[in-house]
Amino acid sequence: MEGKENTLEEILSGKFGCGCAKRGAPVYLRRGDVYGETERLSSLARGGRAALFASRGFLDKEGLRLEAAFAAGGAKAEQVAVRRRFDNAPENIGALFSFAEGARLIVVCESECYDVAAYFAALKKLPLLYIAFSPEADGVLAPAASVKIKGRPERIAAENPRYVIVDETLLRRADGGGAAAAFASLSAGLVSLIDYRVRGALTGEFCRESYNLVRGAIADALGAADKADMPVKLLESRLVVAAAENHTCGAVSGGGESAVAEMLESCGRIRLSAAERKFAAALMLLDLYAAYFSAPHGGLLSVPDYAARAKDLAAYTGYAEGEVLESILASAALADEEKLAPAKARLTEEIETLRGWSDRIAAVYRKLGGRDVFGNYTFAELKKAVSRAADLPSSFSVLTLMRESGALDMLANAP
Numbered sequence: 550m551e552g553k554e555n556t557l558e559e560i561l562s563g564k565f566g567c568g569c570a571k572r573g574a575p576v577y578l579r580r581g582d583v584y585g586e587t588e589r590l591s592s593l594a595r596g597g598r599a600a601l602f603a604s605r606g607f608l609d610k611e612g613l614r615l616e617a618a619f620a621a622g623g624a625k626a627e628q629v630a631v632r633r634r635f636d637n638a639p640e641n642i643g644a645l646f647s648f649a650e651g652a653r654l655i656v657v658c659e660s661e662c663y664d665v666a667a668y669f670a671a672l673k674k675l676p677l678l679y680i681a682f683s684p685e686a687d688g689v690l691a692p693a694a695s696v697k698i699k700g701r702p703e704r705i706a707a708e709n710p711r712y713v714i715v716d717e718t719l720l721r722r723a724d725g726g727g728a729a730a731a732f733a734s735l736s737a738g739l740v741s742l743i744d745y746r747v748r749g750a751l752t753g754e755f756c757r758e759s760y761n762l763v764r765g766a767i768a769d770a771l772g773a774a775d776k777a778d779m780p781v782k783l784l785e786s787r788l789v790v791a792a793a794e795n796h797t798c799g800a801v802s803g804g805g806e807s808a809v810a811e812m813l814e815s816c817g818r819i820r821l822s823a824a825e826r827k828f829a830a831a832l833m834l835l836d837l838y839a840a841y842f843s844a845p846h847g848g849l850l851s852v853p854d855y856a857a858r859a860k861d862l863a864a865y866t867g868y869a870e871g872e873v874l875e876s877i878l879a880s881a882a883l884a885d886e887e888k889l890a891p892a893k894a895r896l897t898e899e900i901e902t903l904r905g906w907s908d909r910i911a912a913v914y915r916k917l918g919g920r921d922v923f924g925n926y927t928f929a930e931l932k933k934a935v936s937r938a939a940d941l942p943s944s945f946s947v948l949t950l951m952r953e954s955g956a957l958d959m960l961a962n963a964p
């Protein structure tokens with residue numbers, strides 16, 4: 550890379566030099582003591598209230614101190630306890646829709662509750678403040694807020710301003726809590742990155758600067774593995790990825806690993822978090838993508854049975870069959886591998902390079918105290934998840950190419 554590096558503030562506010570005109574909603578970074586910054590930002594809630602979204606456990610520990618910080622700044626804060634997993638949690642729907650009038654600011658302190666808070670903030674067009682109590686920031690600042698309500702995914706574009714508080718002292722003290730999950734979700738983004746590049750080669754919609762930001766952020770986090778400020782580096786890297794996500798309207802994230810993770814949600818011996826599922830999916834997909842690109846596969850003769858696929862996914866997920874079929878056909882039309890030919894050699898080389906990071910990624914994850922996610926699923930569960938993931942609405946990844954070429958059918962029929 551060349552030229553002067555942008556600061557995190559510049560990156561978050563979208564002020565990094567790149568050729569494309571895309572800009573996400575503004576994101577403002579505040580550094581410093583978490584309570585002091587909260588007090589300063591309480592002006593955003595003046596004349597109304599700040600709604601504090603977090604799990605009951607978190608609110609029991611931190612709720613009163615945060616309320617006091619808002620009060621010191623002249624605003625009133627109200628605690629809204631939500632469940633970490635939104636779906637099938639009636640109290641979340643209750644909290645979301647019965648929340649009293651007069652909210653001026655939505656505050657969220659745990660990334661697992663971010664979606665719920667972001668959905669509400671987007672719906673009401675209110676500013677959203679993320680106070681990072683851990684390096685976890687999965688999905689934070691995403692350009693669309695999405696939650697499942699009674700099994701139906703609901704999505705809404707987030708155009709409201711967003712604020713993030715980063716307190717280095719607090720993060721360093723966070724005794725490793727959340728570091729493994731943060732690292733897992735960050736490094737899983739490598740797969741999305743490959744998918745972004747492949748999709749970019751097919752559609753021409755590609756921001757090289759965003760690609761390099763994400764690649765560099767993951768490399769930085771890997772490089773900081775042995776250092777004392779790892780939690781800070783992790784959060785900063787995650788925020789850089791979030792900025793690129795915001796800038797590309799989400800295109801740089803939400804690749805194959807997210808789709809497979811979604812399909813694995815109800816599988817496995819134990820229930821894993823979204824970050825853990827993405828991580829398990831990502832390390833598997835890195836191998837799969839590399840194998841697919843390095844082997845000739847133009848000669849595979851297969852016409853996927855789209856109708857059967859749509860039926861299967863609809864029955865498994867609750868999406869409408871017609872919607873699934875429509876999106877399968879749209880992604881199939883895009884999956885023209887001949888268009889990749891000019892980029893193929895460099896693409897294959899880059900995928901090999903990124904795959905080469907995976908041993909170190911797995912080692913760092915274990916060192917940070919990450920759980921064993923790899924033995925959690927049977928081979929049959931993984932095969933099924935990979936196969937179905939290709940058909941999820943509005944997802945396009947290397948798995949789509951694999952479906953079209955017949956490689957997924959071959960995988961599904963493998964013993």
Ligand SMILES: [Zn+2]
Pocket residue numbers: 567568569570571756757758759796
């Ligand atoms: Zn750009």
